[in-house]
Amino acid sequence: MNKNIRFLICLMILFCVCITGCGPLVSYNESSHTPHTRYVDSYDGVRVAVPENPKRILALSSAFDTILLGLVEPDRLVGINKLSTYEDYSLEAKRAKQVKPVMSSYPLEKIIALKPDLVIAPDYTSADVISGLRHMGIATVVVSSDSTVEGVIKNIKDVAYIVGEEEKGQFYDQKIHRELDEMKRLGASIPLEQRKTVLFVSSMDGYTGTGSLFDDMCKYMSIYNAPNKIGLPPRIPFGEERVLVMNPDFIFIPSYKGMDKGLADRYLANPAFQNLPVIKEHRVKPLPAAYLYTMNQHIGEAMLAIMHTVYPQLERSSHE
Missing domain, CATH: 3.40.50.1980 (Nitrogenase molybdenum iron protein domain)
Structure with a gap:
């Protein structure tokens, strides 16, 4: 009987040690691991930590507004360029009109006031604005403004990756290349x-x-x-x-x-x-x-x- 009691006491002590030993390990993993953040390479050579699923996105140009409106719901944008809301100027104007506020310029103070968790900036954005946003802890990714059709396709895929919508980026890649194939077929008759x-x-x-x-x-x-x-x-x-x-x-x-x-x-x-x-x-x-x-x-x-x-x-x- 005494042996059994001693055995049970030892088991209880061992069990307590295991629990207390595991406690700090779990706490350490939770505090050091950041499952909601990943890293992307910005066009200006900076590696930027971006939210895994950004909810407050701002693009600093109408061109990227239109790309974003094809990738995410309008309620995930915290601002929109005025041009993006014009019919005939943007083929996503109807969705763009669901976004407020409407902007015609992007002063640093106004961007910060919108509290974006992700900013996508064209490569001609002022370096002072980029550094100011990053200084405020706002994830800011610079994207190239390419002047080729293939460059546009790459930009769409890049933005899709930045906002965590890679499948949609791949969808548009395939869609555009099908349209290019159709143009090639039609052009052969001319x-x-x-x-x-x-x-x-x-x-x-x-x-x-x-x-x-x-x-x-x-x-x-x-x-x-x-x-x-x-x-x-x-x-x-x-x-x-x-x-x-x-x-x-x-x-x-x-x-x-x-x-x-x-x-x-x-x-x-x-x-x-x-x-x-x-x-x-x-x-x-x-x-x-x-x-x-x-x-x-x-x-x-x-x-x-x-x-x-x-x-x-x-x-x-x-x-x-």
């Missing part, structure tokens, strides 16, 4: 000598010139970008003499909230252009500004829409 020359203008002179995103888009759409075709260097304004030399088959005017009348009048009402076939044959057309500023998941459908506008026979052949 002989080189029948390919059209397009001038897509912008209120930012030279924005659509040689080396621009639109210039790269043209390669997929089987059209010639007018500034590139005449060898105009990047970021050069399209003056009267240059437009006369370009002699484009189409001039597209980006529109949102109606056609940009001031921009349109530079061509439609300019006496210097009245003898151009593009003017006389009414081939100066408004297109949604979203098609021009399409650094997002809608780039494939935008290119297909432009392609069908330039080559209406493609629309007819698809229904035969």
